[in-house]
Amino acid sequence: MSSNLEAVLVKDVRKSFGNFEALKSISFEVERGSTVALLGPSGCGKTTMLRCIAGLEEAEEGTISISGRTVFDSKQRINLRPEQRDLGVVFQSYAIWPHMSVAENVGFPLKLRGVGRRELEGRIDRVLDIVGLREWRDAPSTRLSGGQQQRVALARAVIHEPQLVLFDEPLSNLDAQLREQMRLELKVLQERLQFTAIYVTHDQIEAVALARKIVIMNHGRIEAIGPPEQIFERPPTSFVARFLGFNVVEGVVSRIEPLGNAGTATISVDLAFGTDRLIRGMAPSGSSLRIGSRAIACFRREHTQLSQPEGTVDADGSVFEAIVNATSYIGLHHEFLLTVDGIELRAFGSAPSAHSRSVRAFVRLRDCFIFAQPGPDRGS
Amino acid sequence: MAPPDAVSPTMSDSNQQGCATVQPKRLLFSRSSEALLPWLAVALGIALIAAPLAAMLLQSLTPADRDGAIASLANFAAIFRTRGIYDAVLNTLVIGVAVTVFSTVLGFALAWIVSRTDLPGRALFETLNLVPFFLSPYVGAISWIYLAAPYGGLIHNSLEYYFGVDVQLPTIYGLGGVIWVLTLFYAPYVYLFVIGPLRRMDGALEDAARVHGSSFLYATWHITLRLTAPALMSGALIVFVTSAGLFDVPLALSLPSGIPTVPTEIYKFVQYPTDFGRASSFGVMIVVVTVVLTLVQRRYVDRRRFDTVTGKGYRPRTIRLKGWPLAAALGLELMYVGTAIVLPLLTLVLVSLSPIWTGVFEPTRATFHNYQFVLFESVLARDAILNSLILAVGGATISVLLALFQSYYLRSGGTRRPRSIVDATLSLPLGIPPIIFGVAFLIIAVRTPLLGTLSLILIAYIARFFPYATRSISAMLLSLHRELEESARCCGASFLQSLWFVALPLLKPGLVAAWIMLAIIFVRELGATVLLYTRGTETLSVALLLMADRSTGYVAALAVIQVVLLAGGFALLRMLRVTTIET
Ligand SMILES: Nc1ncnc2c1ncn2[C@@H]1O[C@H](COP(=O)(O)OP(=O)(O)OP(=O)(O)O)[C@@H](O)[C@H]1O
Ligand SMILES: [Mg+2]
Numbered sequence: 027m028s029s030n031l032e033a034v035l036v037k038d039v040r041k042s043f044g045n046f047e048a049l050k051s052i053s054f055e056v057e058r059g060s061t062v063a064l065l066g067p068s069g070c071g072k073t074t075m076l077r078c079i080a081g082l083e084e085a086e087e088g089t090i091s092i093s094g095r096t097v098f099d100s101k102q103r104i105n106l107r108p109e110q111r112d113l114g115v116v117f118q119s120y121a122i123w124p125h126m127s128v129a130e131n132v133g134f135p136l137k138l139r140g141v142g143r144r145e146l147e148g149r150i151d152r153v154l155d156i157v158g159l160r161e162w163r164d165a166p167s168t169r170l171s172g173g174q175q176q177r178v179a180l181a182r183a184v185i186h187e188p189q190l191v192l193f194d195e196p197l198s199n200l201d202a203q204l205r206e207q208m209r210l211e212l213k214v215l216q217e218r219l220q221f222t223a224i225y226v227t228h229d230q231i232e233a234v235a236l237a238r239k240i241v242i243m244n245h246g247r248i249e250a251i252g253p254p255e256q257i258f259e260r261p262p263t264s265f266v267a268r269f270l271g272f273n274v275v276e277g278v279v280s281r282i283e284p285l286g287n288a289g290t291a292t293i294s295v296d297l298a299f300g301t302d303r304l305i306r307g308m309a310p311s312g313s314s315l316r317i318g319s320r321a322i323a324c325f326r327r328e329h330t331q332l333s334q335p336e337g338t339v340d341a342d343g344s345v346f347e348a349i350v351n352a353t354s355y356i357g358l359h360h361e362f363l364l365t366v367d368g369i370e371l372r373a374f375g376s377a378p379s380a381h382s383r384s385v386r387a388f389v390r391l392r393d394c395f396i397f398a399q400p401g402p403d404r405g406s
Numbered sequence: 407m408a409p410p411d412a413v414s415p416t417m418s419d420s421n422q423q424g425c426a427t428v429q430p431k432r433l434l435f436s437r438s439s440e441a442l443l444p445w446l447a448v449a450l451g452i453a454l455i456a457a458p459l460a461a462m463l464l465q466s467l468t469p470a471d472r473d474g475a476i477a478s479l480a481n482f483a484a485i486f487r488t489r490g491i492y493d494a495v496l497n498t499l500v501i502g503v504a505v506t507v508f509s510t511v512l513g514f515a516l517a518w519i520v521s522r523t524d525l526p527g528r529a530l531f532e533t534l535n536l537v538p539f540f541l542s543p544y545v546g547a548i549s550w551i552y553l554a555a556p557y558g559g560l561i562h563n564s565l566e567y568y569f570g571v572d573v574q575l576p577t578i579y580g581l582g583g584v585i586w587v588l589t590l591f592y593a594p595y596v597y598l599f600v601i602g603p604l605r606r607m608d609g610a611l612e613d614a615a616r617v618h619g620s621s622f623l624y625a626t627w628h629i630t631l632r633l634t635a636p637a638l639m640s641g642a643l644i645v646f647v648t649s650a651g652l653f654d655v656p657l658a659l660s661l662p663s664g665i666p667t668v669p670t671e672i673y674k675f676v677q678y679p680t681d682f683g684r685a686s687s688f689g690v691m692i693v694v695v696t697v698v699l700t701l702v703q704r705r706y707v708d709r710r711r712f713d714t715v716t717g718k719g720y721r722p723r724t725i726r727l728k729g730w731p732l733a734a735a736l737g738l739e740l741m742y743v744g745t746a747i748v749l750p751l752l753t754l755v756l757v758s759l760s761p762i763w764t765g766v767f768e769p770t771r772a773t774f775h776n777y778q779f780v781l782f783e784s785v786l787a788r789d790a791i792l793n794s795l796i797l798a799v800g801g802a803t804i805s806v807l808l809a810l811f812q813s814y815y816l817r818s819g820g821t822r823r824p825r826s827i828v829d830a831t832l833s834l835p836l837g838i839p840p841i842i843f844g845v846a847f848l849i850i851a852v853r854t855p856l857l858g859t860l861s862l863i864l865i866a867y868i869a870r871f872f873p874y875a876t877r878s879i880s881a882m883l884l885s886l887h888r889e890l891e892e893s894a895r896c897c898g899a900s901f902l903q904s905l906w907f908v909a910l911p912l913l914k915p916g917l918v919a920a921w922i923m924l925a926i927i928f929v930r931e932l933g934a935t936v937l938l939y940t941r942g943t944e945t946l947s948v949a950l951l952l953m954a955d956r957s958t959g960y961v962a963a964l965a966v967i968q969v970v971l972l973a974g975g976f977a978l979l980r981m982l983r984v985t986t987i988e989t
Pocket of ligand 2: 072073074194
């Protein structure tokens with residue numbers, strides 16, 4: 027089942043705590059040498075998934091294999107212990123051992139593998155060089171700052187060249203500036219060492235920056251899998267769109283018709299919202315949208331333009347009057363907080379018009395995605 | 407958040423839907439043998455508790471005269487017909503309640519004085535207040551006999567000799583004496599519990615009350631006392647259980663004047679002619695009462711754990727003492743240190759240096775003969791010292807190891823429901839008087855080759871006292887961030903390797919503290935030992951008891967040796983800067 031390309035294969039993994047289902051049949055794969063980001067809101071089961079892969083938590087069902095070796099299989103009753111899985115893990119708390127020096131921390135995986143003293147020292151030096159902590163080699167690890175601890179954890183996770191490196195929100199304890207810097211360093215390190223990684227985060231910027239594939243989780247399920255561009259350009263579910271910070275408008279379907287040439291798999295949908303407003307977007311033709319059914323329109327703030335682009339006609343999108351409630355300069359652009367009949371929307375644009383609080387907002391048809399709304403209670 | 411441990415409907419549903427092969431349980435097969443160690447330690451702990459209690463239960467149901475009935479409640483009926491049994495129960499309750507009340511008041515007052523006032527010499531008093539916690543109440547009782555025995559106590563004689571006054575102290579023999587000595591020795595229990603919360607308490611809370619117009623006493627009563635109430639309750643509970651179940655001090659002070667308590671009654675049942683039936687049925691009844699009280703306590707007392715600590719680093723207000731409050735505070739401290747430490751220890755030394763104790767110390771006749779005898783001549787004393795050391799070192803080591811692995815189970819083994827049951831079971835001995843464990847192990851021993859061996863005493867010690875270690879070590883383990891060990895596992899360390907390289911170094915101070923605490927307990931233990939020793943397996947405390955027939959000088963010399971051992975343990979603990987107390 028597993029080809030050489032797949033470093034990690036997770037299939038139908040379920041995990042409950044008591045009668046709370048933390049993971050409900052999760053499957054995904056990670057290609058060798060690439061990074062997959064597990065993204066999702068707090069409590070969705072990201073850490074649990076990671077701990078199941080590491081062997082720190084035992085799933086009830088499913089299979090997990092790392093580099094072609096089955097490390098967990100509920101049917102065959104295989105469950106390797108964490109130390110048998112050949113991993114590197116960077117924990118959210120870093121888990122630096124306070125009673126050991128920096129070198130002792132970093133060299134621990136090699137020491138356990140019986141690496142000789144000479145080689146051990148050499149490899150510690152090399153990895154400390156890479157993370158830029160050579161001068162701190164013999165310092166007590168309690169003396170380190172947050173960012174330095176993070177680097178020690180990273181060095182410790184890669185020094186034994188494991189099959190797979192797991193990251194659980196490694197940057198979430200750092201301040202914004204340091205986080206950005208570490209993100210870049212991580213990227214460089216990744217390209218240099220070419221390790222396979224699973225990276226848990228709830229920060230979409232990190233996910234996009236570091237991963238070639240993103241897994242978005244929600245309530246123990248996978249909502250979306252795919253390359254970041256694809257997910258960000260065309261969110262497959264309303265949850266994903268909301269989670270990624272899209273503008274969301276709820277309404278009732280008023281018109282459905284095929285889009286473009288016959289045979290294409292998309293339809294164009296008009297959604298009535300507010301007081302006599304219309305927004306036009308697209309949806310896959312197989313969707314359960316019917317005229318009169320409740321639906322959601324999602325579009326990115328970057329795609330909410332405050333003037334109709336030249337050369338477009340109204341049929342290519344929707345235009346509505348909005349009121350500017352607030353403007354903030356966020357570097358190069360302004361972000362606008364708009365209301366349309368009490369519904370809040372965000373938009374990016376250039377300089378605000380000084381004289382008028384009322385603007386026309388434009389959204390192109392292909393930037394706006396319509397999703398059926400399963401139940402009236404599915405609010406958040 | 408996971409819902410509480412209710413039976414899950416979804417789980418049973420999914421089982422019915424045909425995935426019978428996969429139980430929503432941890433897979434036992436995959437655990438390597440070393441991962442079984444925590445389970446093994448728990449099984450061993452439960453066996454150590456269950457086996458003696460089961461043996462005692464069986465014994466209690468076995469009729470003494472074996473005509474016909476296989477099991478009967480005759481032994482239980484016999485208990486209620488025992489002469490003086492109601493007195494014994496009543497006396498025990500009186501001792502328990504009085505000691506609890508007095509030592510709670512005293513312990514709180516001492517803790518408050520050293521933590522919240524500017525009393526001169528606070529730092530010294532802070533250490534001295536703890537000393538009695540580590541000494542033996544039994545030795546305390548012995549020295550108070552020397553101090554205050556009617557006609558011939560050192561206090562009376564000295565007052566008469568030096569000042570020519572004839573003051574008759576109330577007699578040390580009787581309930582009053584027991585309560586007096588136990589209050590002195592158990593006040594530090596409460597002290598240890600409340601000193602932490604008092605020290606960390608936000609002085610602003612009290613200030614707020616006073617700003618709003620309440621008097622100093624009112625603020626202390628309503629704010630300070632309320633906020634320390636949970637710690638106070640925990641301390642009081644331990645004092646009650648320990649003082650009511652204590653055997654040795656009533657043996658020394660109340661039994662001589664014919665005043666029985668529950669532990670001394672049990673002791674009498676086991677003396678010739680031995681009545682195991684009554685001893686065991688009485689024991690069973692006490693265990694049942696303990697279990698019920700423990701359940702009640704778990705249900706109501708444990709829940710009210712509101713912590714007063716804000717952790718914001720407020721310095722508690724120190725109260726300036728002047729005039730009579732200063733005199734009162736200083737007086738109380740001096741009184742306490744004098745009566746609980748200085749007088750008893752001084753007396754022991756004086757008696758141990760006297761060839762024959764006549765109630766006054768005659769410096770000209772001072773001699774080291776008593777020490778020479780107990781250290782070099784007496785086989786009994788030599789055996790006793792050696793045995794006590796073996797029991798202390800062996801018992802503490804085994805208990806700490808057991809507790810360490812049990813703590814791993816208690817932290818994360820199995821599922822939650824069984825875990826809390828195991829937790830409760832492993833805490834059970836804490837409430838049971840040691841002498842009952844003595845009875846139970848004696849019942850086991852008379853049927854096995856264990857009878858008369860040191861191992862028997864060792865096992866009984868571990869069974870009764872390992873829960874102290876389990877409680878303190880599992881609390882420490884909980885505060886150790888799990889990812890520290892998990893990251894070691896992920897680096898490739900096995901469970902034992904991560905224990906060795908990561909957990910043990912980080913837990914070391916706490917483990918050593920628990921070890922020393924248990925060793926101290928074992929050196930002074932008498933309640934269980936007194937039923938289990940034979941010639942050759944006497945311990946220090948047993949030797950103190952046996953020597954009493956021969957010479958007060960020997961007793962005193964041996965007691966001084968015990969004090970030196972215990973004080974050594976205390977000094978070690980202080981050096982490690984840890985104080986353990988299990989809550
Ligand atoms: N040991 C446990 N016992 C019971 N419930 C647990 C346990 N571990 C996790 N859970 C629950 O499982 C769910 C998923 O937890 P998990 O830690 O995987 O979330 P997460 O996606 O990592 O969230 P976050 O972003 O906050 O770290 C949560 O609701 C959590 O309360
Ligand atoms: Mg998490």
